[in-house]
Amino acid sequence: MLNIVLFGPPGAGKGTQSQKLIERFQLVHLSTGDLLRSEITAGTSLGLEAKKLMDQGVLVPDAVVIGMIDSKLNANKDAAGFIFDGFPRTIAQAEALDGLLASHSEKISCMLSLKVSEEELTRRLLLRGAESGRPDDANEMVIRKRIQEYESKTAPVAGYYDQQQKLTEIDGIGEIDHIFTKLCQAIEACR
Ligand code: ADP
Numbered sequence: 001m002l003n004i005v006l007f008g009p010p011g012a013g014k015g016t017q018s019q020k021l022i023e024r025f026q027l028v029h030l031s032t033g034d035l036l037r038s039e040i041t042a043g044t045s046l047g048l049e050a051k052k053l054m055d056q057g058v059l060v061p062d063a064v065v066i067g068m069i070d071s072k073l074n075a076n077k078d079a080a081g082f083i084f085d086g087f088p089r090t091i092a093q094a095e096a097l098d099g100l101l102a103s104h105s106e107k108i109s110c111m112l113s114l115k116v117s118e119e120e121l122t123r124r125l126l127l128r129g130a131e132s133g134r135p136d137d138a139n140e141m142v143i144r145k146r147i148q149e150y151e152s153k154t155a156p157v158a159g160y161y162d163q164q165q166k167l168t169e170i171d172g173i174g175e176i177d178h179i180f181t182k183l184c185q186a187i188e189a190c191r
Contacts, residue, residue: 066096
């Protein structure tokens with residue numbers, strides 16, 4: 001299997017690039033943000049709890065997202081591989097993911113980290129908020145909180161994969177297709 005962690009702060013372009021990568025490499029896309037938003041739309045109790053946190057820009061508990069990923073891995077045993085988008089977001093999630101994959105005799109192939117400046121991130125997210133209607137994109141305070149959560153809890157996850165020599169950093173500013181080409185080259189180098 002080809003198992004990729006697509007990493008980067010909110011607004012780095014993970015969703016856009018994931019769509020292109022799943023097509024090219026026939027991978028299953030696992031976005032914890034999308035999975036949580038589906039729970040909210042379905043009105044489940046998990047969704048109701050998660051919405052309170054997401055609307056404030058803070059992370060939902062590790063156990064919640066780890067449980068969602070566990071069930072998706074079990075439901076897609078025949079997949080060619082996975083793109084993890086927005087997960088793992090804490091060291092505890094990264095450790096849990098290694099454990100889940102090991103139980104399927106699998107592992108992460110590589111982490112691709114998109115680098116984008118905070119100014120550019122805020123600009124993109126406010127623009128997206130105006131178009132997508134996502135409540136957590138519409139408010140600059142919430143955006144700043146998400147970037148803060150990223151810096152304090154999520155950024156260290158890159159070090160976790162760097163220690164395993166699985167990290168490649170990619171400039172996330174520029175043409176979408178140019179960034180995609182660089183991601184594809186990095187994947188070819190790690191598979
Ligand atoms: P973005 O990366 O653009 O902020 P996401 O759709 O990935 O958007 O996530 C939206 C929100 O969902 C996050 O701010 C957080 O509250 C919650 N969330 C998503 N994935 C995780 C995760 N792996 N761990 C904890 N919270 C998560």
